[in-house]
Amino acid sequence: MAKDFDPQRLDVRRFAENGAEIEARAGLQKFVRLSAETQGLETPVTVHWHARGEMHNPHHVHPQIWVHVEAETTLPLVCQRCLNPVDVPLNVSRSFRFVADEATAAAEDDEAEEDLLALSRSFDLVELVEDELLMEVPVAPRHEVCPEPVKMSAEDPDFEAASSERENPFAVLTRLKSGR
Numbered sequence: 232m233a234k235d236f237d238p239q240r241l242d243v244r245r246f247a248e249n250g251a252e253i254e255a256r257a258g259l260q261k262f263v264r265l266s267a268e269t270q271g272l273e274t275p276v277t278v279h280w281h282a283r284g285e286m287h288n289p290h291h292v293h294p295q296i297w298v299h300v301e302a303e304t305t306l307p308l309v310c311q312r313c314l315n316p317v318d319v320p321l322n323v324s325r326s327f328r329f330v331a332d333e334a335t336a337a338a339e340d341d342e343a344e345e346d347l348l349a350l351s352r353s354f355d356l357v358e359l360v361e362d363e364l365l366m367e368v369p370v371a372p373r374h375e376v377c378p379e380p381v382k383m384s385a386e387d388p389d390f391e392a393a394s395s396e397r398e399n400p401f402a403v404l405t406r407l408k409s410g411r
């Protein structure tokens with residue numbers, strides 16, 4: 232049944248009338264704006280999302296058209312404290328009510344607790360998923376506890392100590408020659 236619905240050109244009313252569902256897993260590269268947040272960190276990332284249509288009061292003159300969206304992924308971001316990569320899990324779970332048009336959505340928006348969107352026969356659900364995930368991206372991503380910086384051997388105090396204690400090769404040679 233899900234095959235009948237194109238998530239990027241969704242007939243929202245029909246989707247809701249059928250109580251249809253779409254589940255998808257897609258590579259992060261398909262989400263250009265979300266992908267840009269990783270600043271080029273090339274980790275394979277999968278975005279998993281699910282949408283379900285629902286008609287409230289289907290026999291009413293004006294039945295309510297709902298779409299419930301869930302999405303999750305783990306985005307590699309740059310920690311703003313240590314500048315190392317940090318994996319940030321993102322989770323979205325939202326319900327949208329679709330109304331006749333943009334004007335109705337704007338007019339009813341103040342009173343409605345849910346998010347309102349304009350009904351469309353060619354709705355881009357993938358874009359909505361991306362919009363919602365983008366809203367979850369933290370402004371300043373950080374590790375809860377930043378990893379210890381990796382010591383470079385030249386800056387390692389033990390390394391410095393070891394090299395200065397190493398015997399001068401000429402001193403060794405002189406000692407051998409003198410038979411001591």
Ligand SMILES: [Zn+2]
Nearest residue numbers: 310313374377
């Ligand atoms: Zn950090």
